[in-house]
Amino acid sequence: MTLMERMRVLSEGTKYDSCNQSAVCHAFGPDGRCIQLYKTLMTNACSGECTYCPNRCGRDALRATLSPEEIVRITWSFYRRNTIEGLFLSSGVIGDAERTAEQQLEVARLLRSQGFTGYIHIRVMPGTPKYLLEQIADCANKFGVNAETTSSVNYSEICPNFDYQSDVLQRLQWTRDLIKIKRREAGFGGRVIGANDTQFVVGALQESDREIIGTVDSFMDRYELRRPYFMSFDPVPSTPLENNDPSPLWREVRLYQTSYLLKDYGLRASDLDPVLDDNGFLFDADPKMLLASCSPEMFPVDINSAGRDALLRVPGIGPVGADRIIRSRPVSSEKELSRMGVVLARARPFIEINGKKQTNLFSFAGVGA
């Protein structure tokens, strides 16, 4: 296989991972997702047997590998042309977690030794030894392990080669500690140290959204998780889960929305009970809007006198919008709100400006007051 062909195969293997480097996006695909980083696997010839994964060993698939030098070369080429801000490096397991991490580390070291100042995010394997995590922390801006699911029992069902407690949770804890150390180290080359993050596969098992939200909430406390990522399960032919139903995409979207409520709005998992059905699954509706609609006694909120928490409860007002409103008081018109980034179509039924209601919930819902 040529370099280009291998590059294509291995980049396709990471297309579901999101860039999230939050600096400059350089391109957007026809699906509207941004491309900030060169995302690639080192290899898709994995020795693991995760039941949902197209790269699991024994599956009949096109296998490819890029050497550390090749990855470095491609990264530089894209970086020079201003198409990316850095590298996101994941991999199938090359024999074991230790060998894989050594190879990943080599890529990061090579890049840094050549003066690369761009962003490096390394997705390490479950079970990566601590000493390698420490060395990775010296070169990478961000690194972390995927949790995939919510409990040891579930994990052993889909990832039979690893142990949830020791290979995943222990690594999440080490990562948290290393991030703290790196952030404390004065003048760490001015390098950005990203927060702990992890990914969940949604819908491969029967776990409910309540379980996922509860896990995310506890990870935020225990491992200082900033952002969880969710990947919708999509059955892959010739894998043990090939006959399962795919997870609807909207579920992934709603889970992301609830994770923002946990992280940016300070809610706890238990606050989200009203947006779950009897079986603990989310509805296909904006959870913030649902929460607001469930508590009509809290609205309308007066834009010019409400506290930050009350403003944040209003659909269409985010943390930045709430701060802008507070800074710019008195606000006298909807137009001003719109300039501050408030989504009026959503906020209108829940706010009043100087005692004047903009619309009410009934007319908003088309029921008539």
Add this chain to the structure above:
Amino acid sequence: MIVAFRENVEGVLLACKELIDHPDIVLISAKDRDEVKAKMEFSGPDDITLLGFRGAADTTGIVRVLFGRQAQKIFRRDPDIEGYISLVLRHRSSRPVELVRFLCSCRDNAELLYSGKGAIAKKYYDIMRDVSRSYHRLCMFARPFPVNGVLSVKVDSPHRIGDLFCRWLARKNPDLPVSVIEGDIAWIGNGGHVGLEHFAKIPSSSAGSLEFSSKIDEVDDMWDIYYDSQVIHKRRNKKHAKQLQPKESASMSRMSERDRYKVERGIVSCTLDNFIPEKEV
């Protein structure tokens, strides 16, 4: 008294300070001393104080005096006050004297700069956002390519942001000289590699003669393959993608032009092989 200030951040801030101390002064602005001279010839000889044409001033100190200690900390997503002024000055319709008067009217209340309350505040906030957006677009979609080893790119923005972009590009590629061509000017970053100042301004006609190395670059094809590999076809969202990769991005580089085309038309999954009957393959 006439005060002529330079149309840069220092000049504007010094003029603000002067205007607050002496509200009766007449302000004029100029890009350089020659322009001051030309303007003065027009209005006849008079006592004139020049601000911002010599040495560096303590701009942060002046901001603190004008807007208070907390001023730099309030604005989470917007640039700080010096950044605000720098961006506004780059806009084709900014009026430096009016800007100075507006800044003085916001004394001790920097929030007014960002609130958009009142016609002037709205005008300057919009101007600032306009330039900031153009600059970010450039950082996103401009694709420099190596010419004799110098990373070169031509920019075509209505605002004067070539130098800003050049500094950004140079910071990203400290080991290479970079050249940003803006009209008849070329901004050179990391100029030490080609025997120039670290950051230099030369006529664009001379930029092509700079030489660092002559490696051939084959990234365009590779990028196309990578770009295509990242798309999740099931999730195609043309409207959203078009907003994020706007039409103007296509004019910023050949690579962005191709990306934009794919956003518009999707990625064809059919190749020449599809036209060959199977038995012939």
